[in-house]
Amino acid sequence: MANRPDFRARALLIGDRIDTRSWKRGEPLASYPLTVGVPGGGAAVLFRYGVVVFFDVTDTEETAFLESIAPLVGNRFPPPETEEVEIDIDPRATEGMRGDRIHLVNDDVERLQIIADVLSKSVILAFYEAKIAGSFDRVEPLALELQRTGHVAAKAGELPRHIGTMLLSEHLMVGRVAVGEKPELLWIRPELEGLFIRLEDEFEIKARHEALGSKLELVSHTAQTLTQLEQTRRSLRLELYIVLLIVAEIFIMLYEMLVRHP
Numbered sequence: 001m002a003n004r005p006d007f008r009a010r011a012l013l014i015g016d017r018i019d020t021r022s023w024k025r026g027e028p029l030a031s032y033p034l035t036v037g038v039p040g041g042g043a044a045v046l047f048r049y050g051v052v053v054f055f056d057v058t059d060t061e062e063t064a065f066l067e068s069i070a071p072l073v074g075n076r077f078p079p080p081e082t083e084e085v086e087i088d089i090d091p092r093a094t095e096g097m098r099g100d101r102i103h104l105v106n107d108d109v110e111r112l113q114i115i116a117d118v119l120s121k122s123v124i125l126a127f128y129e130a131k132i133a134g135s136f137d138r139v140e141p142l143a144l145e146l147q148r149t150g151h152v153a154a155k156a157g158e159l160p161r162h163i164g165t166m167l168l169s170e171h172l173m174v175g176r177v178a179v180g181e182k183p184e185l186l187w188i189r190p191e192l193e194g195l196f197i198r199l200e201d202e203f204e205i206k207a208r209h210e211a212l213g214s215k216l217e218l219v220s221h222t223a224q225t226l227t228q229l230e231q232t233r234r235s236l237r238l239e240l241y242i243v244l245l246i247v248a249e250i251f252i253m254l255y256e257m258l259v260r261h262p
Helices: 059-068 109-149 156-179 188-203 205-260
Strands: 006-018 036-039 043-047 051-053 074-090 096-099 101-104
Touching: 036 109, 043 109, 051 059, 051 096, 051 109, 051 205, 074 109, 096 188, 101 109, 109 188, 188 205
Parallel strands: 074 101
Antiparallel strands: 006 051, 006 074, 036 043, 043 051, 096 101
């Protein structure tokens, strides 16, 4: 890192995953999470759930670095979701967020990793917040139609896909990203827990995670309910067809009996 009192941190969600285990480009600055130097200056923290957080990196250096790690990225997102914050270094500062800037006493790797953890979770939450909002927009008209007409249209066939999307989103946030968990680094540097908690509160990570979980549950429950209603309606329709076929067969039998035995 350059020896200067302020610089930018920028988080980018660039894909579904980054294969951090395949990193072969020189010795990393730290391993959990993977932290590496960026050619030209600055550093980058790579998370396996698809986020890269840059510190003190120019736009040109950032673009070159992202191109160099492209083979490690699965299902790349164009354009990426981003989150930015300015960092001030002051040995006399009280560490935490003031205004729109993060204040640190120094720029050691562990402190940058704490910031990277919070920024990466914030950018992941922003991505899923937008995704769930889109699902709300698609499911809400079906619920309104059910209220007005008592049944849902043919678009209800898309509901199982929405249910799958919600379940996958919940799995990724809980399993792969572990949004609600503290970083493992705090087991080694417990004195940094105060900084982590202050930043986590400032970016509202827990509150956003809980709100997103509630929305996931609501959309999933609504989609499941509409799907069950549509399946019930189709079952009733099928039963009606069967009854009509039975009645038709009875009439045919009666007709044949009357013709053969007038």
